[in-house]
Amino acid sequence: MARGRLFIAVTTVGVALTALALGLRAEDAKGGGLVGAQTCATCHEDTVKAFQAGEHGTAMAARSSDMLNKACEGCHGPGAAHANDPSKTNINRIPKQDACIACHPKAEALMALNLPAHPRNGVVCLDCHTPGHTPAPAKPLLAAAPAVLCAKCHGDIAAAFKLPFAHRQGDKPFDCTACHTVHGENRTGRLREWKNGACLECHLDKGGPFIYPHPPRNANGCLQCHTPHGSTNPKMLTRSRVADLCLECHMGVPSFHNISNPKFRACQTCHIAIHGSNHDPNLKDD
């Protein structure tokens, strides 16, 4: 696992340097070669100043002043022809995603690993990030705070956080990024495969180890019984009545359990250690 990750990190940094060197040396027929930010500034002074003082500009400057100087053309393409004869037709207004990837291959590789549904569905860097000409609404260079950003395309899930039982802090929904990462190295974008990890980060007590664990937790994760985003059912359970949930798996309960009696339908009132117990194999005591 660790070796796999290291491999990605090492190779992508290598590609980054090569691609950047090639990308910025390239002359293209439309652009005509590189001129540097000072030249852009002769006509776009405010844009250049704002970019260089901003988050992205200062981050680039920390790498090298040369990178900062070539940044405009790193995204917009070589600008000599445009500087000589300014027109909209000889400069790229919106950079292709390739421009970002030339400097950020690792961010792209991690996104493809962690959340392949995004690249597969044509979601690109600029759907979530701003270029940095003006201060970004949220860090790092995000087009909006995560809850709003993700809700733009995942309105159904954002709405689930408004249901009566949901992960909320008062009125404020949890940030999507509390559980999902876009570029994570631990694949928390695809939580299905990662099972309980995302939940146990905060609900450590539910993870055990217990002497008498409740097996579904281990076999299929918290999501056997809970929904992650929000629900109309108390405790965000997948069923409105606890007995229905339990009886899905426990077809045969001891016969003294009179299921038609409401007392017995509230299984959790006796089996209080529903996540696991250290004292009672029947989960009636912590």
Ligand code: HEC
């Ligand atoms: C000599 C002045 C001049 C220089 C130098 C110059 N630009 Fe421009 N640029 C303009 C003008 C004027 C426009 C608006 C063109 C129009 O509206 O038709 C423009 C428009 C643009 C646009 C917007 C294109 C669009 O489709 O709206 C971008 C992006 C741009 N410039 C980037 C650059 C970059 C990057 C540099 C440096 C490599 C640069 N410019 C250098 C004058 C200049």
Ligand code: HEC
């Ligand atoms: C990280 C990529 C990136 C870098 C670096 C970058 N730009 Fe842009 N630029 C964009 C994008 C994307 C747009 C489209 C509008 C937007 O989203 O702000 C844009 C728009 C523009 C425009 C059109 C007017 C506007 O504000 O809408 C001009 C002019 C421009 N950039 C000039 C520059 C100059 C000059 C530099 C160098 C200081 C630069 N850009 C650096 C990505 C970049």
Ligand code: HEC
């Ligand atoms: C010329 C190289 C270059 C280009 C092109 C470029 N970046 Fe960057 N970007 C950097 C550097 C350098 C940093 C500093 C962090 C680092 O070293 O990885 C950075 C940082 C960032 C950050 C993190 C900012 C923070 O505060 O942590 C984001 C997000 C980002 N870039 C997005 C983009 C996107 C989106 C594009 C394409 C529209 C893009 N970048 C194009 C060089 C570049």
Ligand code: HEC
């Ligand atoms: C679906 C929205 C989304 C898309 C698409 C996206 N990002 Fe990000 N990006 C984020 C968020 C949110 C963060 C904050 C850290 C996280 O959640 O992984 C981030 C963090 C970053 C960072 C900061 C360094 C880091 O890894 O923490 C860089 C650089 C970056 N993104 C570049 C890119 C580039 C380049 C692309 C396109 C290949 C891209 N992002 C596509 C949402 C997005």
Ligand code: HEC
């Ligand atoms: C520009 C639109 C867009 C934005 C913004 C966006 N997504 Fe997505 N996302 C999609 C599409 C399209 C899919 C694939 C279809 C689906 O599952 O809905 C997807 C899928 C997903 C999946 C499911 C992955 C899987 O393997 O099933 C997760 C998780 C996800 N996005 C989280 C996020 C998070 C977190 C954010 C904010 C940081 C975000 N998305 C922002 C469009 C977007």
Ligand code: HEC
């Ligand atoms: C408390 C942790 C948590 C938070 C906060 C969270 N998610 Fe999820 N999300 C999960 C888990 C766990 C799954 C896997 C569900 C499954 O496998 O059925 C998931 C699945 C998804 C999926 C794919 C499956 C589906 O239900 O369509 C998308 C898309 C998604 N989340 C988006 C979001 C967005 C957008 C936000 C913020 C509005 C968000 N999530 C906030 C834990 C969380």
Ligand code: HEC
């Ligand atoms: C970022 C931290 C965090 C993560 C990650 C997280 N939770 Fe929570 N969870 C909380 C907080 C805080 C509460 C509210 C506790 C309270 O109000 O007393 C809560 C409450 C709950 C509740 C009780 C809701 C109620 O109605 O009383 C359930 C059930 C729950 N979480 C399940 C999960 C599951 C399942 C996951 C994984 C998909 C998860 N949590 C991930 C922090 C988190």
Ligand code: HEC
């Ligand atoms: C077999 C079904 C089942 C599984 C699996 C399960 N839970 Fe629960 N959980 C419940 C039930 C039932 C309740 C309600 C108990 C009550 O009302 O007293 C509950 C309550 C909770 C609560 C709120 C009450 C409290 O004790 O804080 C949290 C938080 C919670 N579960 C988190 C988790 C996490 C995290 C996982 C995965 C590690 C998980 N659950 C797995 C059935 C389950």
Ligand code: HEC
């Ligand atoms: C997804 C399936 C599933 C769900 C839902 C489920 N359980 Fe279980 N439960 C199991 C499995 C599997 C075992 C272990 C059975 C064994 O070892 O023979 C178990 C064990 C138990 C035990 C320990 C006694 C025994 O048979 O080993 C009790 C008590 C119990 N469950 C009660 C409940 C209650 C109460 C609920 C509802 C809140 C519930 N279960 C929901 C699958 C489930």
Ligand code: HEC
């Ligand atoms: C009034 C308390 C009470 C309620 C309510 C209750 N149980 Fe039990 N349950 C017990 C006791 C006591 C035992 C242990 C019996 C024994 O030691 O033989 C038990 C044992 C079990 C066992 C283990 C059986 C075995 O063969 O080892 C399962 C499974 C179980 N209950 C499921 C449920 C389910 C599902 C519900 C809800 C529909 C439920 N219980 C409601 C008290 C209760």
